Amino acid sequence: MFWSVVVRSSSSRRSIDFVNQIVPCFFGVSRTIYSSSSRSCLASNGGGGGDGVDNGFRAFEDYLNESWKSCNFDEEIELKTTWRSQNSTFQQKQNVSSRSSFIDTVRNDANRVLEILRQDGPGFDTKAALDDLKLRLSGLLVRQVLLGILTSISFANKKRSAKLGFKFFVWSGQQENYSHTTNSYHLIMKIFAEAEEFKAMWRLLDEMIHKGYPTSARTFNLLICTCGEAGLAKKVIERFIKSKTFNYRPFKHCFNAILHSLVVLHHYKLIEWVYQQMLVEGHSPDILTYNILLCSKYRQGKLEQFHRLLDEMGQNGFSPDFHTYNLLLHVLGKGDKPLAALNLLNHMKEVSCDPTILHFTTLIDGLSRAGNLDACKYFFDEMIKQGCMPDVVCYTVMITGYVGAGEFDMAQEMFDEMISEGQLPNVFTYNSMIRGLCMAGKFEEACLMLKEMERRGCNPNFLVYSTLVSYLRNAGKLSQAHEIIKDMVEKGKYAHLVSKIKRYRRC
Numbered sequence: 001m002f003w004s005v006v007v008r009s010s011s012s013r014r015s016i017d018f019v020n021q022i023v024p025c026f027f028g029v030s031r032t033i034y035s036s037s038s039r040s041c042l043a044s045n046g047g048g049g050g051d052g053v054d055n056g057f058r059a060f061e062d063y064l065n066e067s068w069k070s071c072n073f074d075e076e077i078e079l080k081t082t083w084r085s086q087n088s089t090f091q092q093k094q095n096v097s098s099r100s101s102f103i104d105t106v107r108n109d110a111n112r113v114l115e116i117l118r119q120d121g122p123g124f125d126t127k128a129a130l131d132d133l134k135l136r137l138s139g140l141l142v143r144q145v146l147l148g149i150l151t152s153i154s155f156a157n158k159k160r161s162a163k164l165g166f167k168f169f170v171w172s173g174q175q176e177n178y179s180h181t182t183n184s185y186h187l188i189m190k191i192f193a194e195a196e197e198f199k200a201m202w203r204l205l206d207e208m209i210h211k212g213y214p215t216s217a218r219t220f221n222l223l224i225c226t227c228g229e230a231g232l233a234k235k236v237i238e239r240f241i242k243s244k245t246f247n248y249r250p251f252k253h254c255f256n257a258i259l260h261s262l263v264v265l266h267h268y269k270l271i272e273w274v275y276q277q278m279l280v281e282g283h284s285p286d287i288l289t290y291n292i293l294l295c296s297k298y299r300q301g302k303l304e305q306f307h308r309l310l311d312e313m314g315q316n317g318f319s320p321d322f323h324t325y326n327l328l329l330h331v332l333g334k335g336d337k338p339l340a341a342l343n344l345l346n347h348m349k350e351v352s353c354d355p356t357i358l359h360f361t362t363l364i365d366g367l368s369r370a371g372n373l374d375a376c377k378y379f380f381d382e383m384i385k386q387g388c389m390p391d392v393v394c395y396t397v398m399i400t401g402y403v404g405a406g407e408f409d410m411a412q413e414m415f416d417e418m419i420s421e422g423q424l425p426n427v428f429t430y431n432s433m434i435r436g437l438c439m440a441g442k443f444e445e446a447c448l449m450l451k452e453m454e455r456r457g458c459n460p461n462f463l464v465y466s467t468l469v470s471y472l473r474n475a476g477k478l479s480q481a482h483e484i485i486k487d488m489v490e491k492g493k494y495a496h497l498v499s500k501i502k503r504y505r506r507c
Contacts, residue, residue: 109135110144117149117164130171137178142169146187153194162195182213186222193226201226205239215240217257224261233270241277255283259292271296285316291323298331325353326362333366338375341367355386361394368401373410376401392418396429403436411436424456431464438471446471447480460488 112133120126135141149165169188173180185208192200201223208215223236237258255278262271275293278285285293290313297306313320320328325348332341341363345355360383367375380398383390390398395418402411415433418425425433430453437446446468453460465488472481 103140106138106141106144109133109141110148113141113145113168114148117145117168120164120167126167127171130168137172137175139178139181139184142172142178142180142184143187145172146184146191150187150191150194153191158195162191162197162200165191166200182208182216182219185213186218189219189222193222196226198226217261220258221261221265224267225265233267234273237270237274237277241281253283255281256286256288256292259289263292263295266299268296268300287313287318287321287324290318291321291327294324294327298327319351322353322356325355326359329359329363330366333363334370336367336370336372336375338367338372338378341379355383355388357383357388357391357394360388361390361397364394364401365397368397368404371405373401373405373407390418390421390423392423392426392429395423396426396432399429399436400432403432403439406439408436408440425453425458427453427458427461427464430458430460431467434464435467435471438468438475441475443472443475443477443480447484450484 113130113135116126116129116133119129145168146165149161149168153161165188169180169184172178172184185204189201189204192198192204205215205219205223208219220236220240224233240254240258255274258274259271259278262268262274271293275285275289278289290309294306294309294313297303297309313324325344328344329341332338332344345359345363348355348359360379364376364379367373367379376398380390380394383394395414399411399414399418402408402414411433415425415429418429430449434446434449437443437449450460450464450468453464465484469481469484472478472484
């Protein structure tokens with residue numbers, strides 16, 4: 001047995017017994033993590049895709065994504081290599097002004113290229129015009145141009161953008177003293193993805209493989225994000241499993257890279273199929289594999305399978321790691337089991353895996369969604385006692401919990417404490433506060449908070465605008481809602497979503 005606790009009844013008395021029975025031992029404890037009553041609660045929410053589970057559980061998934069940054073690994077290496085090759089003098093002398101001058105030159109050259117590409121059309125020789133620029137091509141310059149095309153793509157110009165991006169990609173690849181990199185392939189694939197040019201993406205993949213470029217987890221992510229929506233997810237996976245050039249660093253093998261990508265992208269139904277393929281190929285699961293599988297099973301509400309995996313994990317000799325503990329704390333938090341969570345935190349310290357700010361935040365988030373704000377405050381204070389100072393995410397979780405429970409005075413108190421402690425609110429903090437002010441009928445203060453966040457350099461996202469506009473409209477304050485939309489458009493933000501914000505309703 002791995003990690004579980006016997007619960008024979010969902011009555012309150014048995015529930016009390018349950019939380020006192022957790023023994024800090026991972027081999028020899030009994031069967032289930034939480035009571036049958038919390039099981040039914042999680043089963044009803046775990047696989048439904050509702051915000052209550054999605055938002056809380058995303059902390060675990062996001063941390064997986066942060067912990068194994070294979071997606072951006074090749075890009076980071078390439079940018080460092082590009083800079084060294086283009087300006088080795090700066091690397092030796094660390095001359096900031098030289099670096100600034102080089103970047104300015106690249107930016108100016110990229111703007112000249114983009115201006116020529118915009119003139120492309122009948123009667124205009126784009127290739128000759130690019131040749132006339134007599135550019136010194138570099139990976140950084142190509143990246144800047146492709147990013148310029150990518151960021152300017154809209155529904156109206158996506159086909160033309162894909163054509164221009166590929167025309168520049170082909171031209172640059174033909175120049176002397178320059179060769180495309182994996183990252184430049186990824187950028188042109190992103191442009192094709194935005195333009196929904198699926199066949200072109202596949203041709204680029206074929207070209208990468210033919211020319212010996214490593215296809216990484218980042219390549220896989222680009223294809224699975226796009227082709228998965230078109231119903232081609234299994235085809236993508238099969239292709240990467242069979243690829244001899246699949247660079248799965250820093251993963252143990254390509255299956256873990258694929259499984260990790262699928263859990264981050266929320267393709268849970270494909271995870272079991274990939275896992276079975278992994279076993280057929282003769283690969284054994286490791287702790288990362290188990291964490292991903294547990295994450296998937298819980299997210300889908302397959303709790304019996306979740307329990308079996310925990311047992312199997314222990315039977316195969318794997319002890320929980322940082323991420324396993326984080327998932328278990330989320331489960332206990334959502335199941336409103338604060339005493340069980342406390343025992344688990346104590347056990348973590350006993351096995352020299354000291355709880356971090358992430359573990360406490362995950363637990364607090366789960367408890368707040370279970371409606372146990374007293375437990376949230378207890379663990380918030382306990383976290384500080386143990387030397388883990390709350391960050392902006394933890395404060396935001398607390399604030400969001402208080403707002404959701406209608407305790408806006410407590411949310412305001414937490415917000416003020418956060419600022420006094422030197423933690424700057426982020427866009428999610430402000431969104432929760434603006435929502436709380438609107439719920440309390442303090443619309444003037446909500447509008448002032450929107451201005452405050454902009455003054456502090458925190459740019460509102462679409463959710464902030466839509467939250468404020470929806471509450472204003474629902475309160476009959478149509479002129480104020482219109483002013484918010486007008487201000488948003490004048491600042492060049494989300495103009496393409498104005499029609500959506502006008503239809504948006506918030507419960």
